[in-house]
Amino acid sequence: MKKYYAGLDLGGTFVKGGIVDEEGNILVKGKIPTGAERPYAAIAADMAQLVKDLAAQAGLQQEQIAAVGIGSPGLIDAENGTIVYSNNLRWENVPLCAAVRERLGLPVCITNDANAAALGESFCGAGKKYRSMVFITLGTGVGGGIILDGKLFEGYRSAGAEVGHMVIECGGWLCTCGRRGCFEAYASATGLIRRTREAMEAHPESAMWRLAGSLEKVDGKTAFDGMRAGDAAAARVVDEYISYLAEGVVNLVNIFRPEAVLLGGGVCAEGETLLAPLREKVFPHLFGGTEYAPCAIVKASLGNDAGLCGAARLAMGRE
Amino acid sequence: MKKYYAGLDLGGTFVKGGIVDEEGNILVKGKIPTGAERPYAAIAADMAQLVKDLAAQAGLQQEQIAAVGIGSPGLIDAENGTIVYSNNLRWENVPLCAAVRERLGLPVCITNDANAAALGESFCGAGKKYRSMVFITLGTGVGGGIILDGKLFEGYRSAGAEVGHMVIECGGWLCTCGRRGCFEAYASATGLIRRTREAMEAHPESAMWRLAGSLEKVDGKTAFDGMRAGDAAAARVVDEYISYLAEGVVNLVNIFRPEAVLLGGGVCAEGETLLAPLREKVFPHLFGGTEYAPCAIVKASLGNDAGLCGAARLAMGRE
Numbered sequence: 253m254k255k256y257y258a259g260l261d262l263g264g265t266f267v268k269g270g271i272v273d274e275e276g277n278i279l280v281k282g283k284i285p286t287g288a289e290r291p292y293a294a295i296a297a298d299m300a301q302l303v304k305d306l307a308a309q310a311g312l313q314q315e316q317i318a319a320v321g322i323g324s325p326g327l328i329d330a331e332n333g334t335i336v337y338s339n340n341l342r343w344e345n346v347p348l349c350a351a352v353r354e355r356l357g358l359p360v361c362i363t364n365d366a367n368a369a370a371l372g373e374s375f376c377g378a379g380k381k382y383r384s385m386v387f388i389t390l391g392t393g394v395g396g397g398i399i400l401d402g403k404l405f406e407g408y409r410s411a412g413a414e415v416g417h418m419v420i421e422c423g424g425w426l427c428t429c430g431r432r433g434c435f436e437a438y439a440s441a442t443g444l445i446r447r448t449r450e451a452m453e454a455h456p457e458s459a460m461w462r463l464a465g466s467l468e469k470v471d472g473k474t475a476f477d478g479m480r481a482g483d484a485a486a487a488r489v490v491d492e493y494i495s496y497l498a499e500g501v502v503n504l505v506n507i508f509r510p511e512a513v514l515l516g517g518g519v520c521a522e523g524e525t526l527l528a529p530l531r532e533k534v535f536p537h538l539f540g541g542t543e544y545a546p547c548a549i550v551k552a553s554l555g556n557d558a559g560l561c562g563a564a565r566l567a568m569g570r571e
Numbered sequence: 572m573k574k575y576y577a578g579l580d581l582g583g584t585f586v587k588g589g590i591v592d593e594e595g596n597i598l599v600k601g602k603i604p605t606g607a608e609r610p611y612a613a614i615a616a617d618m619a620q621l622v623k624d625l626a627a628q629a630g631l632q633q634e635q636i637a638a639v640g641i642g643s644p645g646l647i648d649a650e651n652g653t654i655v656y657s658n659n660l661r662w663e664n665v666p667l668c669a670a671v672r673e674r675l676g677l678p679v680c681i682t683n684d685a686n687a688a689a690l691g692e693s694f695c696g697a698g699k700k701y702r703s704m705v706f707i708t709l710g711t712g713v714g715g716g717i718i719l720d721g722k723l724f725e726g727y728r729s730a731g732a733e734v735g736h737m738v739i740e741c742g743g744w745l746c747t748c749g750r751r752g753c754f755e756a757y758a759s760a761t762g763l764i765r766r767t768r769e770a771m772e773a774h775p776e777s778a779m780w781r782l783a784g785s786l787e788k789v790d791g792k793t794a795f796d797g798m799r800a801g802d803a804a805a806a807r808v809v810d811e812y813i814s815y816l817a818e819g820v821v822n823l824v825n826i827f828r829p830e831a832v833l834l835g836g837g838v839c840a841e842g843e844t845l846l847a848p849l850r851e852k853v854f855p856h857l858f859g860g861t862e863y864a865p866c867a868i869v870k871a872s873l874g875n876d877a878g879l880c881g882a883a884r885l886a887m888g889r890e
Contacts, residue, residue: 327859336863384727400724407828408703411864418822421741422815431821431856496741502750503737507826509726537750540646544655545730 255571256312258303258320258358259564261368261556262348264288264340267295268556269302271310271317272564276376278557279310288341296351303356319359320352321567323368323559330410333362361570363404365559367413369552370397371404372562373514378553382511386504387552388415389517390497393428394436397562398508404566416440420499435503438496441472441518444489448475451489459483472519476526494526498533505547506539516552523551574890575631577622577639577677578883580687580875581667583607583659586614587875588621590629590636591883595695597876598629607660615670622675638678639671640886642687642878649729652681678889682723684878686732688871689716690723691881692833697872701830705823706871707734708836709816712747713755716881717827723885735759739818754822757815760791760837763808767794770808778802791838795845813845817852824866825858835871842870 254273261268263286270281284302286295299322307314326338333349335341349360363371370387373379379387383402389395396415398405406412416436417429424433425443437443448470452460460478464470475493478486501513520526531549535542554561573592580587582605589600603621605614618641626633645657652668654660668679682690689706692698698706702721708714713735717724725731735755736748743752744762756762767789771779779797783789794812797805820832839845850868854861873880 327863329863337859400719405719407864408830408866409828409864411859412826412828414825414828414858417825417858418737419818420738422739422743422818424741429856429858499738499741503822504826506733506736507731507823509728509731509733511727537748539733539736539748540656540730544646544648545726545728547727 255318256310256316257564257567258306258317259560259562259567260299260302260320260322261365261559261563262286262299262322262324263365264325267299267302268560269299269306270557270560270564271306271312272561274568276561276565278561280306281557281560282306282309292343292346292348293351296348297355300352300355314356317358318571319361319567320356321368321563321565322348322352322360322362323365323563324348324362325365328362328364328410330361330363330406333360335362359567359570361566363406363563363566364410364413366395367397367404367406368562368566369395369516369558370399370514370562371565372554372558372560373516373552374399374402375565376554376561377558378550379512379514382548384508384510385512385514386415386508386510387514387516388501388504390439390441390515390519391517392440392442394440395517400508415500415504418500418503420496420503435500439493439500443496444472444475444493444519445470447489447493451475451485455485458485460486473521476522491529494529495533498530498537501530501534501549502537505534509545510547512548512550514550514552516558520551527551574637575629575635576883576886577625577636578879578881578886579618579621579639579641580684580878580882581605581618581641581643582684583644586618586621587879588618588625589876589879589883590625590631591880593887595880595884597880599625600876600879601625601628611662611665611667612670615667616674619671619674633675636677637890638680638886639675640687640882640884640889641667641671641679641681642684642882643667643681644684647681647683647729649680649682649725652679654681678886680885680889682725682729682882682885683732685714686716686723686725687881687885688714688835688877689718689833689881690884691873691877691879692835692871693718693721694884695873695880696877697869698831698833701867703827703829704831704833705734705827705829706833706835707820707823709758709760709834709838710836711759711761713759714836719827734819734823737819737822739815739822754819757812758819762815763791763794763812763838764789766808766812770794770804774804777804779805792840795841810848813848814852817849817856820849820853820868821856824853828864829866831867831869833869833871835877839870846870
């Protein structure tokens with residue numbers, strides 16, 4: 253009999269869910285508002301209901317769902333199925349797996365959302381053909397997930413793989429984690445926006461003013477758009493941003509030597525405009541060169557589905 | 572029947588070897604000059620002879636040696652048993668395992684020398700009680716070895732775990748690898764000596780002049796000795812050195828979240844004078860704190876025997 257798995261991607265605003273088969277095909281997917289201000293039990297009940305609704309929508313009996321996986325923000329105790337701490341959800345020691353399991357009578361497992369996305373890309377996205385990869389999301393922060401020998405690497409008590417919190421510039425920009433100079437501070441969309449604003453303030457003549465409208469409306473696209481419009485200050489912002497991104501990527505390749513680095517998150521919408529110069533800045537600096545142990549640098553392919561695919565993949569074998 | 576393994580630690584000056592049992596006890600050990608200027612076949616012959624001599628010394632028949640492991644400097648192709656490139660030995664694509672195997676009729680396997688040392692510490696040294704650890708050697712360079720779930724992590728084609736070549740200071744001190752600002756440039760004994768000399772030149776009154784005799788005679792102990800003698804400039808050198816070391820250690824803990832970080836190499840002779848302030852600088856900056864997933868910071872315990880113990884451990888199960 254064919255087996256199906258439910259993947260849930262818990263976010264601060266929405267819970268996304270999907271039913272996935274063993275080959276990584278998404279049969280159905282959907283999303284509901286998280287209502288993050290409510291007690292966790294209410295959210296767990298909605299998550300369980302979402303699984304039931306998705307199963308029905310896919311024409312499956314609930315019994316045909318073998319197990320459920322969850323990707324969640326925050327520090328996750330995978331072994332005990334709890335969210336130790338989530339800034340995003342304002343949760344501490346929430347036994348989410350037990351709460352969802354209770355309502356469904358199915359095995360439920362959990363990992364960090366960035367880990368889930370990495371696992372999803374590895375299972376059925378751009379990472380499919382690599383045995384090992386480092387997945388980096390360039391969004392509000394810099395998230396990361398590590399796949400080694402086809403399996404998710406989480407570190408002791410699932411507290412590792414925090415690749416955004418690697419200092420690349422001692423004493424540099426303040427990071428949300430309290431350290432100065434973290435990769436996240438420079439390579440996140442937030443870091444790019446900061447750099448863009450600084451350049452605009454230094455260059456009142458820049459085309460970026462016209463493109464963005466105001467400092468408040470600057471986003472991760474402003475500098476790239478300015479560069480395309482021929483603006484020199486914007487081109488410098490992009491070049492500096494990619495240089496910092498490259499430093500972090502080289503570090504991670506030297507440390508893990510994965511077969512590929514996958515980049516996801518909002519900034520990656522730029523595609524080759526970002527990736528081509530990034531490769532040029534990364535490859536010459538890899539320890540031991542690129543001939544003996546090459547490393548691909550590619551764009552993640554699943555977008556918003558990565559988390560639910562990875563959560564479903566996590567559930568496989570847990571039934 | 573009890574099994575025994577030979578571990579060989581190939582260096583630019585000496586080859587160290589030992590016979591190790593399955594529990595990690597060293598029965599006998601010895602060393603011979605490498606004679607690195609000779610063709611590799613001559614060195615391989617000496618390495619094979621060393622194994623025979625050590626076996627005889629241990630009162631064992633050669634047949635009682637189940638397999639041989641080698642730790643070697645350079646970039647190693649573990650799968651094919653070759654040294655892809657070693658700056659130290661001036662070797663390129665040397666099939667060392669085959670050359671040693673031919674002379675002994677025993678299975679021979681190989682890894683990088685830092686990996687071997689990490690495996691040795693994990694097998695029978697200070698890393699014994701941890702399932703996962705990051706081993707960092709503070710010597711001429713900064714070497715590293717990663718143990719995950721009790722096993723050596725080497726990366727794709729064994730080219731990973733180059734933790735010394737992680738930039739912590741963008742555009743900073745030039746590293747031997749060609750990048751600027753690598754952890755190795757700051758945290759190696761070489762980096763400490765550079766910092767010590769700079770402080771001496773800036774402070775002609777420093778006690779370090781008396782302690783070292785001259786700039787040329789400065790070593791990794793000079794600043795520590797100066798600090799112990801109450802010299803303010805020396806104390807600043809030590810503090811700055813440990814601060815940079817801490818940045819790299821925090822990075823590696825955030826990335827791997829091991830149960831322990833083991834420090835080895837010459838600078839570690841300082842013991843708690845180094846480790847106590849290091850812990851104070853590391854612990855407050857670990858992502859997610861230290862309560863949920865604590866990480867020990869300890870001194871490696873095997874010294875020069877780590878490499879041969881790890882090489883022997885590598886050979887276990889390869890017979």
